[in-house]
Amino acid sequence: MSKRLPSHLRRIGRVFVDRSMLDSPMARRVRDRLAGTDQADIPWTVVEPDQDRVEFTDGDAQALYLKEYKGKFLRFCPGTRAYHCCGYRIIHIGENCPMACSYCILQAYFQDRVLKIWANQDALFTELGNAFGADRNTRYRVGTGEFTDSLALEHLTGYSRDLIGFLENYDNVVLELKSKVVDLTWMNATTRTDRVLPAWSLNAPFINEHEEFRVSTLRERLEAARTCAQAGFRVCLHFDPIIHYPGWKEGYGEIIDLIFDYVTPDQVAYMSLGSFRCMPQLTPIIERNFPDTTYIYNEFVPGLDGKARLLRPLRVEQFTFMVDRLRKHGMDEQLYFCMESSEVWNQVFGFAPKDIGGLGNRLMDRAFGEK
Amino acid sequence: MLLTSEIFTAPAASIRADGAHLFWSGNPPKSLADSLAEFGQTAPVLVCETEDGPSLVAGHSRLALLAAAGQPVLARLVEAEDDADKGRLYLADNGHRVMDDSMRLAALEYFAPLLDRAELESDILPRLGVRPTSKDAGFLLAWLDLEPEWRALLAAGNVPLAAAGPLARMTAEDRNAARPLFAALSWSRSNGVNVLTWLFETARMSASPVAEVMDRAGMNAALGQGLSPKDAIARLTACARQVRHPELGRLQARYAEAAAEITAGTRWRMAQPDNFETGSSELSVQVKTPEQLSRAARELTELAESPAWGKLWDLGSGNE
Ligand code: SF4
Numbered sequence: 001m002s003k004r005l006p007s008h009l010r011r012i013g014r015v016f017v018d019r020s021m022l023d024s025p026m027a028r029r030v031r032d033r034l035a036g037t038d039q040a041d042i043p044w045t046v047v048e049p050d051q052d053r054v055e056f057t058d059g060d061a062q063a064l065y066l067k068e069y070k071g072k073f074l075r076f077c078p079g080t081r082a083y084h085c086c087g088y089r090i091i092h093i094g095e096n097c098p099m100a101c102s103y104c105i106l107q108a109y110f111q112d113r114v115l116k117i118w119a120n121q122d123a124l125f126t127e128l129g130n131a132f133g134a135d136r137n138t139r140y141r142v143g144t145g146e147f148t149d150s151l152a153l154e155h156l157t158g159y160s161r162d163l164i165g166f167l168e169n170y171d172n173v174v175l176e177l178k179s180k181v182v183d184l185t186w187m188n189a190t191t192r193t194d195r196v197l198p199a200w201s202l203n204a205p206f207i208n209e210h211e212e213f214r215v216s217t218l219r220e221r222l223e224a225a226r227t228c229a230q231a232g233f234r235v236c237l238h239f240d241p242i243i244h245y246p247g248w249k250e251g252y253g254e255i256i257d258l259i260f261d262y263v264t265p266d267q268v269a270y271m272s273l274g275s276f277r278c279m280p281q282l283t284p285i286i287e288r289n290f291p292d293t294t295y296i297y298n299e300f301v302p303g304l305d306g307k308a309r310l311l312r313p314l315r316v317e318q319f320t321f322m323v324d325r326l327r328k329h330g331m332d333e334q335l336y337f338c339m340e341s342s343e344v345w346n347q348v349f350g351f352a353p354k355d356i357g358g359l360g361n362r363l364m365d366r367a368f369g370e371k
Numbered sequence: 372m373l374l375t376s377e378i379f380t381a382p383a384a385s386i387r388a389d390g391a392h393l394f395w396s397g398n399p400p401k402s403l404a405d406s407l408a409e410f411g412q413t414a415p416v417l418v419c420e421t422e423d424g425p426s427l428v429a430g431h432s433r434l435a436l437l438a439a440a441g442q443p444v445l446a447r448l449v450e451a452e453d454d455a456d457k458g459r460l461y462l463a464d465n466g467h468r469v470m471d472d473s474m475r476l477a478a479l480e481y482f483a484p485l486l487d488r489a490e491l492e493s494d495i496l497p498r499l500g501v502r503p504t505s506k507d508a509g510f511l512l513a514w515l516d517l518e519p520e521w522r523a524l525l526a527a528g529n530v531p532l533a534a535a536g537p538l539a540r541m542t543a544e545d546r547n548a549a550r551p552l553f554a555a556l557s558w559s560r561s562n563g564v565n566v567l568t569w570l571f572e573t574a575r576m577s578a579s580p581v582a583e584v585m586d587r588a589g590m591n592a593a594l595g596q597g598l599s600p601k602d603a604i605a606r607l608t609a610c611a612r613q614v615r616h617p618e619l620g621r622l623q624a625r626y627a628e629a630a631a632e633i634t635a636g637t638r639w640r641m642a643q644p645d646n647f648e649t650g651s652s653e654l655s656v657q658v659k660t661p662e663q664l665s666r667a668a669r670e671l672t673e674l675a676e677s678p679a680w681g682k683l684w685d686l687g688s689g690n691e
Contacts (some may be wrong), residue, residue: 246577297576299616301646311618312647316689343649347688 002038005154008098008181008214011113013061015044016054018068018119022046026119027066028156033156043237053356054114062113064156069118069316073127075248077146082304084353085237085340086272087360088176090146091128093159094118097149099180100213102290106147109284117157125166132170140170143366145178145199161186162169164196171195174367176236180215182224194369197269198228199236202259204251207243218255222262230269234369237263240274240338242318244294244310249321256321256325265330270366272340273319277309304341319348333371336363374460376417377448381425383438386418386446388427392457394481395465395474399432407436417448417464419457423526428457429464462498475499476514480522483515498682510535518543520550525617529553531560537567541581545574552590552607552629556600562608588614622647622687629686632679637670638663647687 004010015034017027034040047054047065056063073092084256094117096110118124130142144150144160154160160177164186167173177186178199190196200221203211208218216224225235227284237259238253242252276295278286283296310318328333336359337345342352353359365371389395406413416430427434428449437444440511451457458481468474482495492503501508513535514522522536524530525655530553538546552558558566573588585591588610598606601663613620623643630641630652642653654671658664 294575294578297572298619301619301648304645304648309648311622312617312687313622313689314618320689341648343688347690 002040003036005034005037005039006181008152009155010039011060011062011098012039012115013042013058014056015042015065016047016056016063016065016067016114017044017049018066019049019073020068021066021119024066024118024119024121025073025258026121026159029066029158030117030156032067053259056112056114060113062115064153065114065116067116068118068120069123073118073124074131074142075146079339080305083341084337084345086338086357086363087124087141087338087358088363089140089142091124091142091144091163091175092118092147093124093144093163094153095147097152099149099152099215101180101215101341102211102286102293103243103276103278104284105278107285108279108288109147111285115153117153117159119158121162128166132167132173136172138172139364139368140173141176141364142173143176143178143199145176149179149181150177150199151179151183151186154185158185159285161189164189167195168192176367178236178238180212180221182216182220184224184227187228187233192341194234195344196233197236197367198225198233199238200225200351201238201240202255203239203241204243204245204248204255206245206247211315213297218258220261225267226262231261233261234267234269236269236271238272238338239322240272240337241276242273242322243276244293244314244319246297248318248329252318252322253325258281258324260329265332265334267330268334268364269369270334270336271326271331272338273322274340275310275315275318277307277339280306280308283308305339315340316344316347319344323348333362373450374417378445379448380443380445381418383434383442383444386416386425386427386434387423388431388434388456390426390428391481392454392461393427393429393431394458394461394477396431397470399436403432404436407433407440412437412442412445415445417449417460418446419449419451429461434683441470441657453485455482458482458485459498470500472511472532473522473528475501475511476525479511479515488512491635507532513539518546521546524553526551529555529557531558531563533560533564534558534567536554537564537571541567541571541657545571545581547642548580548585551594556604556607558604562604566608566611569611573611573615583642584614619646626683626686629679629682633674633683637674638667639670639674643686650684650686650688652683 007320015030021027034042054065071092075090075092077085077088077090079087094115095107097104097117098115144163150160164175167175168190169343174195176197176199178201202218202221205218225237226234286293286296299311299314300308301311309315323335335349345352349366353362356362362371414431416433417428418425419428425446428451434444449460451460458478462478477492478499479495482491486495492508496503496508496511501511509526510532514525514532517535517538521530525532541549550566552566553563570584573584577584590607590610593603593606593610626643634641639654639656644651644653656667658667
């Protein structure tokens with residue numbers, strides 16, 4: 001009997017591959033991993049060099065696209081001046097996600113069902129090697145979860161495992177793998193448990209059940225975090241986006257308490273809290289894609305960066321509640337806000353990023369286990 | 372479909388004028404009556420042959436006026452293959468008329484059962500002066516799915532075309548609840564759309580019907596207060612805004628109160644510039660003479676001492 005792929009990959013109904021990538025290790029691996037599954041026979045289409053994009057629509061089916069990527073692989077996180085950015089660097093390994101969260105910004109970025117994977121890994125590793133090797137004293141905190149979920153396609157691509165293997169030689173780099181699924185196949189690719197930070201996003205159970213689809217449960221994520229912690233990794237947990245819905249106090253209180261059934265505060269490298277915010281164009285997309293979603297009708301106002309944000313006192317109320325609860329469990333220096341103003345930092349934490357030497361520095365230290 | 376070259380004269384009473392394709396027929400304009408009286412009929416009406424004799428395809432006002440004057444009618448024969456063709460010919464013959472939204476909607480209502488959505492968009496909308504990709508095109512098509520009572524309110528000019536956006540997202544029950552707001556008041560585009568959008572969004576967020584939201588917002592009470600139309604619209608808009616943004620409304624009211632206290636007796640104006648993202652205030656003053664400038668400077672020094680500033684620095688921080 002043929003095996004089934006993990007549930008979040010079962011919609012994949014076609015593979016596109018650039019002609020130049022047809023014999024790449026990545027293409028061979030994807031082919032091998034599909035073989036023996038009930039999706040082994042999905043058609044492969046070769047994309048010729050003069051074709052500038054692939055078109056794919058087939059109901060709710062998704063396509064993989066193994067692409068030769070010509071852009072920059074190492075990027076800066078697109079922060080803004082008005083709010084404090086955590087200053088991490090993005091390793092761009094692909095675009096789009098097979099899961100579906102109502103709040104996901106990727107819906108606005110990528111309006112098709114094509115999951116792109118940069119198959120020219122040799123080019124990626126060359127660029128990373130040049131950057132990370134130029135000065136071994138410059139530290140980097142990097143992650144792959146900006147334009148995709150870090151581990152969503154890992155089962156087919158083994159991309160994070162390759163990356164971890166490559167970074168084994170770079171003591172000055174910490175890689176964060178941020179995900180909403182559980183795939184731990186990368187774990188034994190490294191001896192440097194101090195240089196890889198497995199990370200899971202968490203949310204209130206109600207939001208997980210009503211706004212996140214094809215993802216793992218909160219308990220599954222926390223079990224995975226515990227497995228990693230027991231293996232010697234420190235983990236990251238992220239509350240982003242925090243959503244203001246009726247019953248949010250009970251919901252966020254419950255998940256916060258649950259965390260510490262699985263991990264201890266010292267096993268957590270850091271934890272971000274970010275209130276739901278979005279480009280104004282995202283709201284009608286959410287309305288269309290998730291007609292049952294109602295939190296978008298809360299009191300949002302244009303923020304200093306032009307994005308819609310929950311009115312400040314409502315954010316502060318939620319943050320204060322969550323931070324108090326987390327502190328009761330022993331969390332402290334791990335906590336930070338993603339894209340918040342000095343006002344909010346001061347109101348909730350009692351200090352601003354400049355008082356701790358800057359958010360980027362604080363997180364760099366914590367990532368490298370120095371605080 | 373063909374315009375034939377056959378032009379003939381017939382008694383007005385012999386031409387039937389009851390086709391649904393005469394969707395803009397109404398009282399003939401006085402200018403046409405005057406023109407007929409002065410010059411007679413300058414252009415033939417269009418008719419097609421039916422088993423029951425000639426039937427009017429276009430020229431309803433001319434026919435009505437000539438019939439009333441007991442005069443024969445100059446008619447041109449057309450060969451309309453189906454009802455959609457009759458409608459297209461009617462539009463062509465009426466192309467000179469200044470169209471409003473309710474006329475456009477009346478035309479679409481006629482064509483809707485005859486053509487599919489794509490044909491309505493690509494063929495009919497351009498004949499109505501509407502680009503198929505425009506927002507108005509979407510609104511007009513959305514109106515087709517709304518109840519006749521709402522369409523009557525559009526025709527009366529009480530509800531703006533763009534209201535189709537929020538109305539189409541409401542349930543029939545919610546639309547029903549909102550209808551009294553438009554029964555006797557003529558709303559501008561922005562106020563009408565805002566009020567309906569706020570009601571819809573508040574109802575969705577609080578999982579309650581629009582009727583309940585309106586009640587909570589005090590809108591039903593405001594409707595019964597016998598206010599002038601202008602005041603009624605202002606009051607209803609304020610009620611809907613407040614129920615949609617209660618916390619923002621509270622902050623704005625507190626800000627306005629403190630700002631009035633601070634600037635009382637001066638020319639200075641105050642505004643909160645960033646939706647309370649920060650505790651900032653913007654102060655402005657207009658001066659035209661050196662004396663006014665000196666006075667404004669003195670006032671500024673004095674108003675800086677106002678104790679009411681204490682109410683503003685933390686407004687919006689959650690720690691007020
Ligand atoms: S898992 Fe992450 S990347 Fe994927 S849809 Fe959800 S929020 Fe977006």
